[in-house]
Amino acid sequence: MVKRTGNAGRNVAAGLAVACVVGLGLLAVPSGAGAAPELPPISAEDLLASVAKAKPEAFNGTVGLENALGLPALPNLPQAGNGDSTARIWSDGAGRGRVQLPSPQGERTLVSDGTTFWAWDSSTRTVTKHSESGHPGAKPDVNATDPTGAATEAINRLRSTSQIRVDGTAEVAGRPAYELVLAPAAQERTLLREVRIAIDSEKRVPLRLTVLSNGSNDPALQLGFTDLSFGPQDEKLFTFTPPPGTKVEEGEKHDQGQRPQRPEGVEPTIVGDGWDTVLVAKRPEGAPADKDQPDKNQPDKDRPGGVDLNALGTPVSGAWGSGRLITTAVASVIVTDDGRIAMGAVPEQVLTEALAK
Amino acid sequence: MTTSSPATFSSATLAPGGSAGSAVGAPVAARAIGLRKVFGRTVAVEGIDLEVPSGAVLGMLGPNGSGKTTLIRMLLGLTRPTAGAAELLGHPVPEQAAWALPQVGALVEGPGFHPFLSGRENLCRVAAAEPLLASSEIANAVGAVLKRVGLADAADRRYRGYSLGMKQRLGLAAALIVPRRLVVLDEPTNGLDPAGTRDVRRIIGELHEGGATVIVSSHLLAEVEATCTHVAVLQAGTLVATGDLPSLLEAGTSGMVVVTPDVELTIRTMREAGATAYRSESTEPAVVVKDGPPAPEAISLLVRAGVSVHEARRSRANLEELFARLTEETG
Amino acid sequence: MTAMTESTRAAALARTTVPTAAPRHAPMGRLLAAEARWVLRRPRTLVMLGVFALVPVLIAIGVAVADDTPGPGSGLIGAIAGNGFVLPIVSMTMALGLLLPLAVAMAAADAIAGETAHGTLRGLLVAPVGRLRLVGMKAFGVLLVATLATTAIAVMGLLAGFAVIGGADGQLITLSGTTLGLGEALARVALVVVWTVGQLAAVGAVALAISAYTEHPLVVLASVLGGLIVFGVLSAIPALDWLQPYLLTSGWTAGVDALRDPTPYGGMIESSLRALCYLGLGAGVTVHRMLRRDA
Numbered sequence: 001m002v003k004r005t006g007n008a009g010r011n012v013a014a015g016l017a018v019a020c021v022v023g024l025g026l027l028a029v030p031s032g033a034g035a036a037p038e039l040p041p042i043s044a045e046d047l048l049a050s051v052a053k054a055k056p057e058a059f060n061g062t063v064g065l066e067n068a069l070g071l072p073a074l075p076n077l078p079q080a081g082n083g084d085s086t087a088r089i090w091s092d093g094a095g096r097g098r099v100q101l102p103s104p105q106g107e108r109t110l111v112s113d114g115t116t117f118w119a120w121d122s123s124t125r126t127v128t129k130h131s132e133s134g135h136p137g138a139k140p141d142v143n144a145t146d147p148t149g150a151a152t153e154a155i156n157r158l159r160s161t162s163q164i165r166v167d168g169t170a171e172v173a174g175r176p177a178y179e180l181v182l183a184p185a186a187q188e189r190t191l192l193r194e195v196r197i198a199i200d201s202e203k204r205v206p207l208r209l210t211v212l213s214n215g216s217n218d219p220a221l222q223l224g225f226t227d228l229s230f231g232p233q234d235e236k237l238f239t240f241t242p243p244p245g246t247k248v249e250e251g252e253k254h255d256q257g258q259r260p261q262r263p264e265g266v267e268p269t270i271v272g273d274g275w276d277t278v279l280v281a282k283r284p285e286g287a288p289a290d291k292d293q294p295d296k297n298q299p300d301k302d303r304p305g306g307v308d309l310n311a312l313g314t315p316v317s318g319a320w321g322s323g324r325l326i327t328t329a330v331a332s333v334i335v336t337d338d339g340r341i342a343m344g345a346v347p348e349q350v351l352t353e354a355l356a357k
Numbered sequence: 358m359t360t361s362s363p364a365t366f367s368s369a370t371l372a373p374g375g376s377a378g379s380a381v382g383a384p385v386a387a388r389a390i391g392l393r394k395v396f397g398r399t400v401a402v403e404g405i406d407l408e409v410p411s412g413a414v415l416g417m418l419g420p421n422g423s424g425k426t427t428l429i430r431m432l433l434g435l436t437r438p439t440a441g442a443a444e445l446l447g448h449p450v451p452e453q454a455a456w457a458l459p460q461v462g463a464l465v466e467g468p469g470f471h472p473f474l475s476g477r478e479n480l481c482r483v484a485a486a487e488p489l490l491a492s493s494e495i496a497n498a499v500g501a502v503l504k505r506v507g508l509a510d511a512a513d514r515r516y517r518g519y520s521l522g523m524k525q526r527l528g529l530a531a532a533l534i535v536p537r538r539l540v541v542l543d544e545p546t547n548g549l550d551p552a553g554t555r556d557v558r559r560i561i562g563e564l565h566e567g568g569a570t571v572i573v574s575s576h577l578l579a580e581v582e583a584t585c586t587h588v589a590v591l592q593a594g595t596l597v598a599t600g601d602l603p604s605l606l607e608a609g610t611s612g613m614v615v616v617t618p619d620v621e622l623t624i625r626t627m628r629e630a631g632a633t634a635y636r637s638e639s640t641e642p643a644v645v646v647k648d649g650p651p652a653p654e655a656i657s658l659l660v661r662a663g664v665s666v667h668e669a670r671r672s673r674a675n676l677e678e679l680f681a682r683l684t685e686e687t688g
Numbered sequence: 689m690t691a692m693t694e695s696t697r698a699a700a701l702a703r704t705t706v707p708t709a710a711p712r713h714a715p716m717g718r719l720l721a722a723e724a725r726w727v728l729r730r731p732r733t734l735v736m737l738g739v740f741a742l743v744p745v746l747i748a749i750g751v752a753v754a755d756d757t758p759g760p761g762s763g764l765i766g767a768i769a770g771n772g773f774v775l776p777i778v779s780m781t782m783a784l785g786l787l788l789p790l791a792v793a794m795a796a797a798d799a800i801a802g803e804t805a806h807g808t809l810r811g812l813l814v815a816p817v818g819r820l821r822l823v824g825m826k827a828f829g830v831l832l833v834a835t836l837a838t839t840a841i842a843v844m845g846l847l848a849g850f851a852v853i854g855g856a857d858g859q860l861i862t863l864s865g866t867t868l869g870l871g872e873a874l875a876r877v878a879l880v881v882v883w884t885v886g887q888l889a890a891v892g893a894v895a896l897a898i899s900a901y902t903e904h905p906l907v908v909l910a911s912v913l914g915g916l917i918v919f920g921v922l923s924a925i926p927a928l929d930w931l932q933p934y935l936l937t938s939g940w941t942a943g944v945d946a947l948r949d950p951t952p953y954g955g956m957i958e959s960s961l962r963a964l965c966y967l968g969l970g971a972g973v974t975v976h977r978m979l980r981r982d983a
Contacts, residue, residue, distance in 0.1 A: 009820065009975065009979050010975075010976050010979050010980065012975075013971075013972045013973070013974075013975035013976035013979070014972060014976050015972070016968050016969075016971065016972035016975075017968065017969050017971075017972025017973050017976065018972075019968065019972075020964075020965045020966070020967075020968030020969040020972065021965070021969055023964075023965045023968070024934055024962065024965040024966070024969075025934075027933060027958070027961055027962055027965065028930075028933030028934050062952075062954075088952065100864055100948070102863075102945075102948060102952070104941055104944070105764050106764070106766075106767065106863050107863040107864050107865075107948055109864045109865045109866075118865075120864070120865030122766075122767055122863040122864070122865065123766060125766070125767070125861075127865065227954075234950075237950070240865070241866075241867065242865075243859075243861040243865060243866070243867045244857060244859070244861070244867065245770055245861075246861075246865075430810075430982075430983075433810075433814050434813075434814075434816075435810050435813060435814065435982060435983045436982045436983075437980065437982070448707070453707065453711075454816060455711035455713075455816055455818055456707050456711045458814055458815065458816035459711070459712055459815075459816065461814065463814045465810055465814070466807060466810070467807065468807070469806050469807020469808045469809075469810065469811055470806070470807075470808060471726070471730075471806060471808060472806075473729065473730060473731055474726075474729060478725075478729070481722070482722050482725070482726055483811055483815065485714060485718050485719060485721070485722035486714050486719060486722070486811075486812055486815035486816075486817045487714060487815055488711075488712040488713050488714050488815070488816070489712065490714070492715065492718055531811060
C-alpha cells in the first residue's frame, strides 16, 4: 500500500539507526575475550619441556604491552610509563627478525638481517648500525641440552621458591593456550602475586606474559600477542636499506638492543634469592652529597641513573641511613643519600633489611 | 468539533466550475475533508471541508493568521494534517502526492530562492526537479517563463539584488515553469506594483482560459473579486463561507444600505424592529439593514424615529462587505 | 478522535484507487547534477576549497623555513622535511582534526537547514522531489564537498611537497625507514584520501541528521564543533578510557599508518567500520525525519 510506504520507510530508517548504534557497541567489545578453550590436561613439567623442545618458526604478529607498573615515563623510553603500546614483530625463525615500535608521531624500526643490526628512529631520522658478529641470536640455544631435563631442572630450581602449575586455558590472539602460573611460595616476601604465561597449545611458544601484584585484580604488566600468524615471511622484511639522505651511524658494540649499558665499575650485589631478591648498587655518578640536580650536560639521559631521582618518591630513614623511597605496583626502590640504590619486587621493609646488611 | 459555517450563510457545496476546464480529469481539483492542524497548543486550522472544482479560480480570503497558508500547505502535502484528509487532483496527500504534484505549480509563503544565483540559475535548479520537463527543454522552458512573468531583462542578475516585486515574479515563474492542471498561489501580489498586480491578474486569466484550476489566497478583496469564480473565506482557522462568487454576492444582497449621519440611532431602531443592522464598512456613514421589515416600512420607521435619511438603496453587496460581515460575526 | 481521523483518511483513500503506474520523477542524474552545480556555485564552498588548498602550502613553507635551522625536527612535521610525499598525508591528518569536519558540517547545514531557511526546500518538495530522493541528493552534495576538500589538500600537498620541500628522488621515506617508489607512494596518498572521505562521510551523515531537525544552519555547525570538542575532552580523560571505541574521533590518527611500512591496516579498518556505524546512524535518523518533516 502506498500509504504504508511512508511509515515503512520510517521504520526501516529507525531500524537502521538502531542497528548502527548496536553495531558501534559490538565494535567496542574487545575481541579475544572468548570462552576458555577446551584442551587436554597437561602437567607443568610436560608443558615446559615441550616449550623447550619447540622449534622457532617464522611468524608475524603484533604485541601489545599494557603497562600499569606506575613508573614515570622516561625520556627515551616512553614504553616504560603507564599506558599501552604496541610492537609489530616479524621473524623468519632462523635468527633474523624485524621489530617496529609505532608511536603516534613516528616509528622506530629494529631489523636484524643476520649480520647487521639496524635501528631506525623516525623522529631523528637516523639509522644506527651494529655488527652482529659474535653476538648470538636473541634466543639461547636451548636445543643444545636435553629439553626435558632442562625443563625438569628449571622447575626444580623454581620449586624452592615458587608454586608452579598449569591453571586452565586461555585464548590469546585467537589461539588456544595453556596458562602456566608461577606464584611465590608462602615464605617469599614480595609484592607480586603471580606471573602467568600463556603458552600456545599447538606451537608451544609463549604468547602472553601477565604480572599480577598483590592487592589488584588488573595486571601490573601484560605483554602479549594481539595478533599472530605463523608462516613464511617476506624476505624483504629482514633486510634494511637506509633511506636516501639519512645519516647512518656506526653503533658501539651491540648490547642487548635497547638495554642501556651498565656503568662501569658499578657491580650490583644481590641480597636474598627467589622472589624477594634485592639488588643493591652504587649510584652511578655524582657525589653522595650531591642532592642537587645531576649534571644536566651528562649525555646519558637514557640510563636509569641519569634521571633525576631526587624529585621522585618519599623520604625515608632508618638504621641503614636515609633516602627516598619509590614504590610502584610491582617493585620498590630506595635511593639512599649516601649514593646507594636498592631495588626489588619487595615491600619497603625487605629493602631496608638488605641495605642494613 | 464545529465544522459548520455560520447559520447566516449557507455553505452550499460548490457547483461545478465554469464552462472552461471541466473536461480535464477529476471533477474536483482539490479537496479537504475535516482538515485540522495543531501546532503545539495553537489550533491553526479546524474542521475544514472544501472542494475546489476543476477549472475554477478559487479566491481564498482571510485576514493574516486565519489559516490560509496552513490549509494550502496541507493540500500540497508539505504539512501533515493533525486530523482529516486532503486530496489533490484525485490523489490523497501526502500519501500519493508524488502522482499529483508534477501537475501542480505552487508559490507558497513567498518566493524562496538562493541569493547567490541569478534568477535564471535559480529557475534552472527548480526546473531540474520537475518530473514533466525533459532535460533538453529546460533552457527553453526557463527562458519562456521568464518572459511570461516579465523578468527577461533581469534574468541574469543575482537574486540578491532583486526587488520585492521581482522576487515575487520569479516565484510565480517557478510555479508556471511547466503547464499545470492546478496552480496554487499564496499571496501572489505581495510587494507588486499596480503593473505587477495587473500581470498577475492577466496570468490567472490565461490559466483559467487554458482550463487550469487556480487557488489564489489573498487578503486583497478587490483582487479576488476581479479574478475569481469561487471564494472561500477563512476566519480564525475555520471556513466561514464557500461558494461560487455570483451566488455568494447574491446571498449577501437581501438588505439595504441607509446613508445617514445618525448611525447609532438607525442601528437601534432597526434592531428594535427585528432586523439585523450593522455599520457599513464604506467610508460614508451608513448602516446595512437585513432581514428587517420591507423597505418603505423601514424607512418610515427611521424617519419617525428622527433619523435623517440621506439615502436608502438596495445593498449592492461587494465582496468587501461580505467579508467584513462574515469576519465580524465570527470574530 | 484518532479513530475518526483514520476513518476519514480511509474513506478518502477508498475513493481513489491506488495508481498502478509509478509516479514520474525527474531523472536522478539530473537532480545530482543540479545539486553539484548548486554546491559549487555557493561562494563559501569555493572559499573553503581555497583555504584547504592553502593548508599544505602553509605547512610546506613552515617546514622549509624550519629546515634551515640546524637540528632534526621531531614528530610528523619533522618527517616532512626533504620528503615531499609525506606532506599530503600529514596535511590531511591535521585537517581531519577540525577543518575538514567543519567544512562538511557547513555543507550539511546548508543542505537541509539552509534550504529550509531560504524557503527553497518546499520548492523541491512540491516539484516534487521524493523525500527519499531528496535525502540522497543532499547526501551526494555533502559527500561531494568532502571529496573535493580532501582531494584539494592531497593534490596541493603533492604539488607543494615537490615544489617547496622536494621529494626524495620521487620516493617516499616511510616512518618505518623504508623507501617506496612513486607509484606506491601515490597509492598511499590515494588510500588516505579514500579513508579520510569515509570518516568525513560519517561526520556528514550525523550533520545532515541534525540539519534535518533545524532550520538554523548555525545550529548544525555549532553541534558538530561542540561534538568534536566533547569527543576530544572525553578521550583525554583516562577514567573514561572505555568510551574510546565509541568515539568517532579516536581513530582519526590512523591515516598516519599509511606512512608506515608494511602498512598496518587494522587502525584504518577499525575506524572505517566505526565511521560506517555513524554513517548508518546519521542516515537512518535523517531519512526518518525527512520522510515526515514539514516544509
